[in-house]
Amino acid sequence: MTDDVVALRLDDVGSASKRHEVYGVTRIRLGRLAVPFPGNLLFLKYVPPIKRWGPYRELTVADWQAVLAMLAEVGARLTIAVTAGWVERDGRITPFTSKFPAEARALREGVDAGLLEVANHGYTHCVIEDGLFRPRLFSGNRPYHREFYDWLPEAAHREHLKRAQDILGSWLGAAPRTLVPPGNIFSAKTVSAAAELGIRYISCLAAPRKPADGIVFVDDSHVRAFHDRDIALGGPAHLGRLLESQPGARFVTVAELGQAQESHRAR
Secondary structure, three states, X not given: OOOOEEEEEEXXXXXXXXXXXXXXXXXXXXXXXXEEOOOOOHHHHHOOOXXXXXXXXXXXXXXXXXXXXXXXXXXXXXXXXXXXXEEOOOOOEEEHHHHOHHHHHHHHHHHHOOOEEEEEOOOOOOOOHHHOOOOOOOOOOHHHOOOOOOOOOHHHHHHHHHHHHHHHHHHHOOOOOEEOOHHHOOOHHHHHHHHHOOOOEEEOOOOOOOOOOOOEEEOHHHEEEEEHHHHHHHOOHHHHHHHHOOOOOEEEOHHHHHHHHHHHHHO
């Protein structure tokens, strides 16, 4: 593998965390001091520049058309990490393809054109038990917008991955080969369930020390990861700047990078 091969990865497509994950600035820098600030109090965490994450909008068909045009122009490919179920405020879960049918059609066109790889980004992107995903009055809720904590039972890891694979597979005609764990949180339970469900590649910050049968860990050393939030707030030009930031690079999907890693190791 050479340094000019880079995987592009865009996270959080279809994730309701963009609606429910709300937290604010809790420290303000004054010179060398970090002064406590009540940024999670009531409405403050919703107000820019105090708010740190949500709410923000889902990308539109026009956004995706602009993204696909940029990729096609430079011969680049992109992995999009899609959360298969949108968590409604009352805890009901709506499949991505039902919540955003027009966007799903646009993305399917990108897949069919060979410009996109769809990766599994979980079923809910959050902990739905006891409504822990919902915003709070006096604190942030970021810790509950990760899906595959080790403290969750093994059955939950398997069930969420299977439901996501089923939804995404029905949409695309084949289930994803790549998993992008929300927030880079996963455990041996997640890895075992992923292997059972036909997932081959796990895109993560750093590969675990212990290898896993049937799984290739694609660490971030050759991955440029960003979020749909970057485009929702900065427009498709954000992708253009990212592509221009590495002249001469060949931009591929996470699965393609994983395949290159396998070939390199087999030599």
